[in-house]
Amino acid sequence: MSKDKSYAELAYDYLKDQIDSNMLLADTHLKEVEIAEQLGMSRTPVRKAMAQLEVEGYIRIEPYKGAVVAKSSLNSRAIVERLQFIELLVMNLFQQMENKAITLDRDILNDFQDRILNALTEEDYTEYFKVEYDFYAYLATFYANSYFRQVTLNTIHPLHEIYHKEMLENRTTLEREAHDMREIYPNLIKALIEGDYVVARKQTRIWVNQLILYQINK
Secondary structure: OOHHHHHHHHHHHHHHHHHHOOOOOOOOEEOHHHHHHHHOOOHHHHHHHHHHHHHOOOEEEEOOOEEEEOOOOOOHHHHHHHHHHHHHHHHHHHHHHHHOOOOOOHHHHHHHHHHHHHHHHOOOHHHHHHHHHHHHHHHHOOOOOHHHHHHHHHHHHHHHHHHHHHHHHOHHHHHHHHHHHHHHHHHHHHHHHOOOHHHHHHHHHHHHHHHHHHHHOO
16 A cells, blocks of 8 residues: 555545534535645645545535535434534533623514514424524624634534424424424523523523434434
8 A cells, every 4th residue: 555545545534534523514615735734744645535535425526616515414413413512612602701791782682582482483494593593693793713603603504404404394393392492592582681691501501402302302
């Protein structure tokens, strides 16, 4: 086995593992130079690894963009792992906001609550996912680190796509989840309005744990 081939295999294994473990999310732009530097090798084996991953459907090559991670449906275990990751990110965000004694705009939060509850009541889950994403996009603006802001939104978005697909196939599961969200979101938003980040973190744990239980019990 040549040295060049072993480096190509190393790059292949690294990238495949990053994609399988959801560390590299769908639509992430893969830069040969950065990956080569991370792995301490030239761009040639990285390019060979990407070519193989494209054949296997892990990545796609787009004009003017280069290599990007292909969209893929997550299995139940991967969804649970991503939900746990979201919990960690949001809990960290709330801790930062508590440390800085950040006061959120009451009117903005009440508007989010009204839109979320209206969407759930009317069983308009497409609108619900849109508003929920906007809600967390608003909260993410308070991240001190722009990287964590982007990671949080890039983690939530694919999950919304999966839940939206499930909604089109089977509304029963979402109707059950919607019932719980109608109770959790008012408590979460009330805590944020009052600046009670301890309760906000508690509601986040309840929210994520409920979603995880739904995945486990499918």
